[in-house]
Structure formats: C-alpha cells, structure tokens
Amino acid sequence: MRISTIEQLDEQRRRFAALEQEIPWQVKVCSGSGCIAAGAAAVHDAFVKEMAAAGISASTSFEQCGGGTSLVAKTGCQGLCQAGPLVTVQPGGIVYTRVRTKDVPLIVTETLQKGVVLESLLYRNPNTGEPCRTREDIPFYVHQKFVALEGCGIVAADSLGHYLARGGFRALVHALAMDPIAIIDEVEKSGLRGKGGGGFPTGRKWRTCVNADGDERFIVCNGDEGDPGAFMDCALMEGDPFRIIEGMMIGGRAIGAKRGFIYVRHEYPRAVQRLQSAIDQCVDAGLLGTDILCSGFDFQLRIVRGGGAFVCGESSALMRSIEGFPGEPRSKYIRSTEKGLFNQPTVLNNVETFASIPAVIRDGAYAFASVGTGRSKGTKAFCLAGRVNHTGLVEVPMGMTLREVIFGIGGGVPNGRRFKAVQTGGPSGGCLGEAHLDLRVDFDELSAAGSMMGSGGMIVMDDYSCMVDVSRYFLKFLMGESCGKCVPCREGLFQLFEIVDGIARGNGTRKDLERIEKLGHAIALSSLCGLGKSGPNPVLSAIANFREEFEAHIVGRKCPAGVCRELTTFQIDPHRCTGCMKCRRVCPVNAISGEKKKPHHIDTALCTRCGACRLECDDEAIAVV
Amino acid sequence: MKITIDGKKVEAKRWDTVLTAARRAGIAIPSLCQLDSLENVGACRLCMVEVNHPHWRGAKLVTACEYPVESGLEVITTSEEVLRLRRANLDLLLARAPESRRLQQMSAEMGLEQSGYVRPDKGTACILCMLCTRVCEKLGCNAIAPAGRGLDKRIDTPFGGYPDTCIGCGACAAICPVDCIEMTDTAKTRTIWGRTFEFVKCAECGTPVITVEYRDYAIAHRSLPADYYNECSDCKRRKLAVKFAKVGG
Amino acid sequence: MGDGPRTLVIIPDKCVGCGTCKLACSMVKASGDAMRRTRIHIHNISRERYVQMTCLQCVDAACIKACDTGALMRNEATGAVELQENRCISCGLCEVACPFGHMHFNRATGKPEKCDLCSGDPACAKFCPHGALLYR
Numbered sequence A: 001m002r003i004s005t006i007e008q009l010d011e012q013r014r015r016f017a018a019l020e021q022e023i024p025w026q027v028k029v030c031s032g033s034g035c036i037a038a039g040a041a042a043v044h045d046a047f048v049k050e051m052a053a054a055g056i057s058a059s060t061s062f063e064q065c066g067g068g069t070s071l072v073a074k075t076g077c078q079g080l081c082q083a084g085p086l087v088t089v090q091p092g093g094i095v096y097t098r099v100r101t102k103d104v105p106l107i108v109t110e111t112l113q114k115g116v117v118l119e120s121l122l123y124r125n126p127n128t129g130e131p132c133r134t135r136e137d138i139p140f141y142v143h144q145k146f147v148a149l150e151g152c153g154i155v156a157a158d159s160l161g162h163y164l165a166r167g168g169f170r171a172l173v174h175a176l177a178m179d180p181i182a183i184i185d186e187v188e189k190s191g192l193r194g195k196g197g198g199g200f201p202t203g204r205k206w207r208t209c210v211n212a213d214g215d216e217r218f219i220v221c222n223g224d225e226g227d228p229g230a231f232m233d234c235a236l237m238e239g240d241p242f243r244i245i246e247g248m249m250i251g252g253r254a255i256g257a258k259r260g261f262i263y264v265r266h267e268y269p270r271a272v273q274r275l276q277s278a279i280d281q282c283v284d285a286g287l288l289g290t291d292i293l294c295s296g297f298d299f300q301l302r303i304v305r306g307g308g309a310f311v312c313g314e315s316s317a318l319m320r321s322i323e324g325f326p327g328e329p330r331s332k333y334i335r336s337t338e339k340g341l342f343n344q345p346t347v348l349n350n351v352e353t354f355a356s357i358p359a360v361i362r363d364g365a366y367a368f369a370s371v372g373t374g375r376s377k378g379t380k381a382f383c384l385a386g387r388v389n390h391t392g393l394v395e396v397p398m399g400m401t402l403r404e405v406i407f408g409i410g411g412g413v414p415n416g417r418r419f420k421a422v423q424t425g426g427p428s429g430g431c432l433g434e435a436h437l438d439l440r441v442d443f444d445e446l447s448a449a450g451s452m453m454g455s456g457g458m459i460v461m462d463d464y465s466c467m468v469d470v471s472r473y474f475l476k477f478l479m480g481e482s483c484g485k486c487v488p489c490r491e492g493l494f495q496l497f498e499i500v501d502g503i504a505r506g507n508g509t510r511k512d513l514e515r516i517e518k519l520g521h522a523i524a525l526s527s528l529c530g531l532g533k534s535g536p537n538p539v540l541s542a543i544a545n546f547r548e549e550f551e552a553h554i555v556g557r558k559c560p561a562g563v564c565r566e567l568t569t570f571q572i573d574p575h576r577c578t579g580c581m582k583c584r585r586v587c588p589v590n591a592i593s594g595e596k597k598k599p600h601h602i603d604t605a606l607c608t609r610c611g612a613c614r615l616e617c618d619d620e621a622i623a624v625v
Numbered sequence B: 001m002k003i004t005i006d007g008k009k010v011e012a013k014r015w016d017t018v019l020t021a022a023r024r025a026g027i028a029i030p031s032l033c034q035l036d037s038l039e040n041v042g043a044c045r046l047c048m049v050e051v052n053h054p055h056w057r058g059a060k061l062v063t064a065c066e067y068p069v070e071s072g073l074e075v076i077t078t079s080e081e082v083l084r085l086r087r088a089n090l091d092l093l094l095a096r097a098p099e100s101r102r103l104q105q106m107s108a109e110m111g112l113e114q115s116g117y118v119r120p121d122k123g124t125a126c127i128l129c130m131l132c133t134r135v136c137e138k139l140g141c142n143a144i145a146p147a148g149r150g151l152d153k154r155i156d157t158p159f160g161g162y163p164d165t166c167i168g169c170g171a172c173a174a175i176c177p178v179d180c181i182e183m184t185d186t187a188k189t190r191t192i193w194g195r196t197f198e199f200v201k202c203a204e205c206g207t208p209v210i211t212v213e214y215r216d217y218a219i220a221h222r223s224l225p226a227d228y229y230n231e232c233s234d235c236k237r238r239k240l241a242v243k244f245a246k247v248g249g
Numbered sequence C: 001m002g003d004g005p006r007t008l009v010i011i012p013d014k015c016v017g018c019g020t021c022k023l024a025c026s027m028v029k030a031s032g033d034a035m036r037r038t039r040i041h042i043h044n045i046s047r048e049r050y051v052q053m054t055c056l057q058c059v060d061a062a063c064i065k066a067c068d069t070g071a072l073m074r075n076e077a078t079g080a081v082e083l084q085e086n087r088c089i090s091c092g093l094c095e096v097a098c099p100f101g102h103m104h105f106n107r108a109t110g111k112p113e114k115c116d117l118c119s120g121d122p123a124c125a126k127f128c129p130h131g132a133l134l135y136r
C-alpha cells in the first residue's frame, strides 16, 4: 500500500476500519514481556493451530483478515502482568487470565464456537471473589486513564493497518496542516511534561531548540529505560510502535528535524524488532521518507541500540553513544537543545512523552490539560511492583493519590500485611512512608517530599522490608551503574554504601546519620549528571521518613523488620505456633525442630536469618527479637 | 564582556570559562583535572563555584573549569557551600590516594587534615582525572583509555593488551597527580604499560636520553633536525661551555 | 639601551667559579634538592677556567618548536621563554630538544624547569660579585 496524500490516508483508514468491523473474532494474545515470560508465545501459536483445527479461518496478520477470517494478534502489554498470559477476545472484550496452552482448545470450542464465557479463566476480584468478564469489570483497570497507553494491548502491534483503523496518523495530518510554531504552542499549552524523569516542559524544550542556531536539527527518542523493574517504555515500543513514530514525526515537523533516532535499550531486542518492522511499513507506505503526504515534510528514522548501561539513558551520554563514543555524560552548561547530537540543536524526549504527543495534537491542548493538577497535566504510566496485589503496567491521571494507586488500582498489600513504604522514581527516587500516602501523583509534590516522579517505577513495600536494607540495595545498584567519570558519584556513592552497609551489619555509630546526610548533599550538589545528583535520594529520603528504623539498627543493634541478618534473631512464639510444620519443611538449613501440632523451635546457632520460615507461616508465630 | 568574581569586576573573553577568566584576573580556584591545552572533563569537581545572574531565578553550583562566561555573570568562589563541596570531594579523593603529595598539599590549603573515609579496597590510587589519557590523545598516540565503569573504572591499554601505539614518552606517568602509573627505567630500557622500550643513549656519555620510539616520533612530528635528540643535557651543556671557553680565549 | 628587552650576558672570562649565582638561583627557584635544580650551572673546563651556563633564550628556540601545546612562550617584556604550567602536558620533549641542555624536566613535578630571567630581575646577575653576569 502506498499512501502519498491525505485523501489516500483517509481512504485506507476507512478501508481498515471497515475491515475490522468484518472480523468475526479478534483473539489478542498479550505479548508484553511479562506474558511472554509466562508462555504467551506458545499460547498464541496454540490459538492458530486450534482455530485451524476447529475450522475457524484465522490469520495472524490484520491486513489479511476480514471476510470471515478471524485475527489472532500479538499485542503489547495489556497491563495486568501478574495474571498473565492474558488473552482478550473481541467482540465482547472478554479478558482471560493465566491462559495455558491446554486452555486454548476449550476457549476455541466454548467461547469462539459457542459464545460461552469460561468463568474459570476470568479474573476474580480479590476482595469480593466475583469473576470479572471485561476490563471494565476489573478494579485494576477502572481507575486508570489511558492516554499514552491508549493503544497498547489493544492494537495489533505489528500492523500499520490496525493502527490506521484505530485513528492512527490523524494527529500527524492535523500537525502537517499547522504552522510548526503552532504545534509547539499547542504542546506548550497542553502542559505536557517529560516523562523520562526530569519533568521538563516538552513545549518549552522544543521551543529552545527551534530558536537555536544549527545546520540541522535532530529529534531523539529515549528508549533506554534502565530502571530495574520498569517496562513502560518497553511496553509502548513493543505494543504501539506506530504511535511513537507518529509522535516523533510531529516533533520533527515542529522543530524542523529531518532525521530522528530511537535509542533502544540493549536488552530489548523485541522492541527493536517491532519498531523496525513499524518503520519499514511506514517507509513502504511512504509515511516516512520525503515529501510525506505531499506536505513537503521529509523525515527519516533510525534505531540505535543502547550501550547497555543505566547511565546511557542520561541525555548527554545517550547522544555520545549515538555518535559512536562510550556513553558517558558531559556537563550540560550548554543545553543539548542548542548543541546536542553531533553538536546540533537536538530534542530528546522519552518514549512515553512521544506517545502522548498524538493525543495532544488530535484532541487539543485543552482536552489534554483537563486531566491533572496545576502544574502536572495529563497522565503518567507506572510499573506497579513489589508487595501489591495487582502488579503490572498502569496509567493514572496526574493528581491521583498514591493511596488510590496502591490500594485502588494495585489492590493493596497482599497476605494481610501492613503497607510500609513506596518507592517512586526508580533507583534514584525516594522512599515515602504511610504519612505520604495522600500525596498526589504530581511532579512537584513528589519532589517536595524528597522523592520524584522519575520515569515511572513504583515499588510497594510491606513491613517485612527494612529501609536500611532497601537503601543499601539502591546504593549498590547506583554505585555499580555510576559511569565513574566524576568523583562525588564514583567515590561518594561508594562511601555512602560503606556507611549504610556498616549500619546494616551492626557497626553503625551515632554520627553515621549525620555523615550520610552531609556526604549525600555534597554528592547531590556537585555531581556531574543526574545519576550522581539524585543518587543519594533513596537513603536520604529513607532517613527522613524512617529515622527510627535507622536508629534501631545503630543504637539498639536490632533490625525491626528482621531483614539485616547480623541484627536479627528469629524466635517462634509458642502461643501462636500451631505446629503445622510448614516452617520446618521450608528451612533450608534444618534449623527448625518440633513435632506436629506442638510448638516448634528455631536453633539460633544454625539459623541463617533467611526469613523463609516467616514468609511461610500463616499464624505470624515467627517473631523478630 | 564584564563579569563579577567575588565582587570584583573582571573583563572576560567570549569563549572563556569561569576558571580561565578568574585565573587571568589573579583569582585562584583549585583545580586538578583541568589543563588549558586539554579538553575539559569536569571529573574532580574541586573547582566548584557559585554562579548567579541578575536575570536568573537563583544561583547555581557549577564547575568553573567548564562553565562558559556570559555578560553580567556573578561568580562567588569562596562561599561556605562552595568550600564545603570542594572539601567533600577532596576528602573522597584523599581516601583513595592518601599518599599523593599533590592531594596532601591541596588538603593542607583547604584545611583538611586527613580523610574521614575508609580507603576503598577496590582499585588503585588512580583518581581518574583522565589527565594521562588526554595527554596521550593530545600527543596523537591513544595508547591508553578508560575501561569499565563505576568503581571498576580504570585506565588501561586497549583490552588490557600490548600497547601498540605507545611510544614510551612517559608523559602519562609524569602528569599523574597521584603517581600511580608504573614506569621503570633502567640504564638501557624503560618499561611502561607492559611494554619495554630501548633508550637512545647519549652519543657522548651513554646515559639514556629518550626511547627510540619517542625520538622517531619527535623526528616525524616536530620541525627540528633529526640529530637534536641524540645527547643528554649535561653533555650538550658541557660542549657549549667548552666552546664558550675557547671563544673567551 | 634600545627599546628591546634586555639580555643576560655571560662573561666567562670574569667567572671565578665561586657559585654565588647558583646559590642565588636556588634561593629564588629551587625548593627541595636545591643545588641540583638551579637553572644556572658552572662548568669547570680546566684548572681555573670556569664557564657559567644558563638558558640563552634563543631567538629561534628549539624548546618552543618542540612544544606542541603552546606551553612555552616568549615573554615579550623580559625576552625570556617562559613556561605556562597550565598548558604543559608533561611530555618532556623540550628537555631533549634543547640543543644546549638548558631545560630540566623535573619528573617529580612533571614539569620542565628553565630560566625565566626571574621575570626581568635575574638573581644570578644581581648577586655575581665579579661582574661575570650582566643583565642589560
């Protein structure tokens, strides 16, 4: 298909929209990372096989469907990773969870052939036990608001046709009819702020780039996503690649860039492959190249694979890396919007930021800005992880409280444990406690509380987490990821780690907290790049919000959460122990003795303080003393 | 253009950094990783200063060696905070290289007696100021480069192997502020980066002058006669003295 | 005298080898291993025959040509070739290149040491009791 004019684009859109209407069944198998890990690829293949066996004509390519042929599509992440592999069946929007290959024949014969919903595969509301048929019934989804993730998990990730059918490239057509400066005005009015961590106003960034002198301008998409456990950008690149392309094209048009780069994290081969396929389809259709849609707009896109380090996601390091040098940050006293990639004015935005652009242009700045708080507009995607009932990919309106995210969407803390802390902002974000639960998802509110929005990690911790240990973990990560260029980050994070490690091992002194704070502030103020500048955040916020816990380690030589091995002793409370033997079976060093139905006993000399017994015990009989 | 440094009006040139402008005005700012003839890296963070501008919303803490001047800039080089940050970074450096005379001297100047931190057991005394690699690059040899990251970062030959492009000039060892580059000279040879070089020996007395490779490099890259590199300083001086003596009668 | 910078004139005939110039130089320039690092040397050519040797501040100086970073520059006011420490990359080539052996590369500091005419007031000439060094 060749799309050279706006009329042709509309025609194709109508054609594909009609085609979608004709498709008898759309079986959408989630092919996000989580579901793939849980076996989604085999489930997808099983559908193809079983549908053929059942005589249902089906294709894996959207373009070849219609006229009685059903679709078995791979989509991006559908969100509820924890219950994967997920399969959504249209029409009806039935969401099946934990689908195994052995379930596929049943779905084909019962649902596709008889229209019967298989209750056993439905999601159950953990509070009421009620089965939920569609997204609209599942509490995890109902509180969310999808903007950037609008198409992720809905569209067939590999199909330009399906993207068009769903209204794709409408925003581009709008943008091409606009004056480039008007595009920037619109983005600025929308209040959109960068989703990659800093929250810099996107419109303002574009404007400084336009105003800078240069021979050429570049637009770069940051898909490095180095935060451990975060996969919003991965989901978007895999799940809705055309949307990112469209966002970048609009940006390119606005700033006058003819070339764009998408920098994709080394560990994301699938994202590279889906993006490349999307780019190829656009090039074939004439949506990338020269004189796009007869507008005189030329635009090319290239994928660059990441250097494989967390710090490569930092803007100046990323640009160095694209230029072919080792990815090391440099001082940004001259901004990259003025001298960036190859020393030319460059706009770098995050994947999610670009994915939000089509919505801004298509629906208008006011519609976009109608959601959110005073200075944080629109939505933000998070990866909800840790001790919550529903882990997965979520997108929430700005202004929602952390409580609503964790308890409303996330379904609260599992196993009846108590919420203790939430870490937002990735490895260099901050740890917030119960007192902060009513904070809103808002760039400035989170920063003011000593954490940050970051790129969207959200890790929930229960009372089995020790904040000293958590601080130590993040310091260790950052220390290992520091590029080593500047002294405060390389040497300072190491020394911070040493002090915190000392506290966790029971060698802390009363002066340590003050030393941590002093050194932490020096690192934050004198490091070269954002890694060092925000590196002390986790430990500083942990001390600010959980000071007693640090003091307990230092003064009392105890780890109240029972995590720091040197400071923990486990004991079985004989009044609570029912003698169920569970702990005894799980102990890897056989330190637990006791007869059935009689209180058990832990041999402290043998116990390695791994805590396995405590997680196993249903009666909370294992106490930390 | 005019800028203000510590309340003093100072004339600065267009491409100046705060550090060069300050130095020209006779205002000292400590620095370790900066040299006027090399590209700045901003590694040591000892040159931190505070900058502000009437048009800005507030002051910033920046490295003087990299921050470009602009008209009306106000620089403070000795605020409490600036001194505290410099001292904190020097403290970290001193923990890594307590034996360095250069660091000891700077510490004395900044009123730091000894490091408050443990000496890291990982890595050498190298403080990764990158002077050695930049000097090597400046000479056009590129025999050494940084490898690894974080605490594992170190300066090494490509893939830790034989340094093909090294000419044994010894500039890296000489410029190292913490003396952590091993270089062994004997009467005949110099060994550095795991490679051994023959010396050109003084045509008169036989003492080592420079490595053969360095002499060849100098002949190729400098516009001086090839026989300029064959004798040691003492012999050259003595020869001239003898000539002078004759002229003098 | 004309307008040009003055020069340090060495008159070996008058030198008696007393070493006062070396001492003066070491007081001004050297700190640690004093005498070795003076920028003026006395050569005893034969019995009773001494020649003082120091940088000639050559017009077409080899050291300047050997230096690739512009760290060696002539001070137009004094006529001395001076080292800009902040440009020097410690390559040591100036030492080897000087045809007269007047450049000393100090391995400990990583910088070359040379006579800079004490910024226009050479101590050696000032203290020479025999008029064997003149700055004029």
Ligand SMILES: Cc1cc2nc3c(=O)[nH]c(=O)nc-3n(C[C@H](O)[C@H](O)[C@H](O)COP(=O)(O)O)c2cc1C
Pocket: A193, A194, A195, A196, A197, A198, A199, A200, A202, A222, A223, A224, A225, A226, A227, A310, A311, A312, A313, A314, A315, A316, A348, A349, A350, A351, A353, A455, A529, A530, A531
């Ligand atoms: C150490 C470090 C790592 C970063 N990693 C990422 C990343 O993985 N993805 C990202 O989009 N931004 C990352 N950033 C932020 C980028 O530097 C940059 O601010 C961002 O990509 C700009 O896009 P935005 O304005 O759309 O947020 C990182 C920053 C730092 C300091």
Ligand code: SF4
Pocket: A311, A329, A481, A482, A483, A484, A485, A486, A487, A489, A490, A527, A528, A529, A530, A531, A532, A533
């Ligand atoms: S702050 Fe850390 S990561 Fe950033 S330049 Fe310095 S050492 Fe490298």
Ligand code: FES
Pocket: B030, B031, B032, B033, B034, B041, B042, B043, B044, B045, B046, B047, B048, B063, B064, B065, B066
């Ligand atoms: S001199 Fe500026 S950072 Fe080292």
